[in-house]
Amino acid sequence: MKSPLAPPTRLLLGPGPSPVDPSVLEALGKPVLGHLDPAFIAIMDETSDRLRQVFRTRNPLTFPVSGTGSAGMETALVNILEPGDRIVIGVNGVFGARMADAARRAGAKVTMVDAPWGQPIEPDALASAVRTDKPKAVALVHAETSTGVRSSVDLVRREIGPAPLLIVDSVTGLGGIPLEVDKWGIDVCFSGTQKCLSVPPGLAPITFSPRAAQAVADRKTPVQSWYLDVTMLRKYWEEGEGGRAYHHTAPISMIYGLWEGLRLVLEEGLEDRWIRHQEVGEFLQAELKEMGFKLFAASGHRLPQLTSVTLPKGVSDDLRGRLLNDFDIEIGGGLGDVAGKMWRVGLMGFGAKKENVIRLVQSIRALI
Numbered sequence: 583m584k585s586p587l588a589p590p591t592r593l594l595l596g597p598g599p600s601p602v603d604p605s606v607l608e609a610l611g612k613p614v615l616g617h618l619d620p621a622f623i624a625i626m627d628e629t630s631d632r633l634r635q636v637f638r639t640r641n642p643l644t645f646p647v648s649g650t651g652s653a654g655m656e657t658a659l660v661n662i663l664e665p666g667d668r669i670v671i672g673v674n675g676v677f678g679a680r681m682a683d684a685a686r687r688a689g690a691k692v693t694m695v696d697a698p699w700g701q702p703i704e705p706d707a708l709a710s711a712v713r714t715d716k717p718k719a720v721a722l723v724h725a726e727t728s729t730g731v732r733s734s735v736d737l738v739r740r741e742i743g744p745a746p747l748l749i750v751d752s753v754t755g756l757g758g759i760p761l762e763v764d765k766w767g768i769d770v771c772f773s774g775t776q777k778c779l780s781v782p783p784g785l786a787p788i789t790f791s792p793r794a795a796q797a798v799a800d801r802k803t804p805v806q807s808w809y810l811d812v813t814m815l816r817k818y819w820e821e822g823e824g825g826r827a828y829h830h831t832a833p834i835s836m837i838y839g840l841w842e843g844l845r846l847v848l849e850e851g852l853e854d855r856w857i858r859h860q861e862v863g864e865f866l867q868a869e870l871k872e873m874g875f876k877l878f879a880a881s882g883h884r885l886p887q888l889t890s891v892t893l894p895k896g897v898s899d900d901l902r903g904r905l906l907n908d909f910d911i912e913i914g915g916g917l918g919d920v921a922g923k924m925w926r927v928g929l930m931g932f933g934a935k936k937e938n939v940i941r942l943v944q945s946i947r948a949l950i
Contacts, residue, residue, distance in 0.1 A: 596914035599776035600930035609842035632844035639763035651774025654786030665689030672703030672722035725755035730890030739767030780931030
């Protein structure tokens with residue numbers, strides 16, 4: 583008989599998943615309850631309430647989708663969009679392009695507002711496309727994981743006006759940098775557990791404003807995905823006259839993990855957590871520059887929790903494999919046209935510590 587599972591212990595400093603707090607790992611091992619057990623329903627309600635606090639919203643329809651961040655993206659788009667609807671999508675990396683692909687698959691007419699990799703989406707460029715297309719929705723990525731760029735979501739609503747629904751991907755942003763769903767006029771915002779929340783991958787927190795929820799209720803066609811149909815999911819996550827309606831078996835243990843991860847976020851305080859990420863990210867960026875790496879993301883729009891750098895002369899992308907094998911440190915490589923030319927270093931959630939920066943820098947210096 584084979585021995586029990588024994589994966590190696592790694593320091594996860596890539597674009598995700600991030601290191602997981604021991605108390606979250608402990609929560610994952612708590613006794614499993616039935617998904618309609620009143621005790622579990624109470625945990626679900628507490629989880630949703632904590633998500634509202636972290637999203638900075640009062641939206642009743644706020645819950646974790648059973649799936650990774652990409653499931654959150656699909657949930658946002660397939661519920662809001664019907665065949666023939668127009669949507670304007672900001673694309674400045676892999677994940678903006680992924681939203682455009684998903685929107686087309688939902689039958690929408692997509693207008694892409696492109697920005698070069700390393701640059702943010704300009705709110706006025708989105709506004710120009712809105713004036714031309716009169717779309718049902720506008721979508722963009724808050725923290726583009728493929729490039730380490732932060733776009734100014736806080737300015738978008740003012741530029742595009744009140745009419746379009748605003749959909750925001752904050753998979754890498756939630757819990758790491760400021761995000762104000764209600765204040766910024768965001769209608770649908772989705773994220774993932776495996777980034778700055780420091781929970782294993784498997785859930786996608788999402789929130790719908792009342793008018794977004796109404797847009798879903800007013801659809802003329804069924805949502806193309808049965809599993810991600812919010813008209814049914816909300817009956818499971820919200821209390822009704824007949825109690826909770828069964829839709830699917832929730833991932834019980836993952837909900838436990840998210841419950842604990844959100845508890846840690848709120849215990850630390852959102853503002854203090856944002857400051858911690860900023861300070862540690864700036865420390866890393868200064869150290870990498872000193873070693874000859876060039877920061878890839880535009881100045882003023884660099885994510886502190888995900889640093890992208892181009893490699894200096896004489897440093898090969900193969901070094902990432904040596905970091906993993908010799909020092910048990912994982913960092914990410916470039917995607918698309920910058921594959922083999924760029925690194926992405928994550929300092930997210932439990933992993934956003936100066937001691938991790940020092941360990942990484944010392945390990946790189948030992949290899950170059």
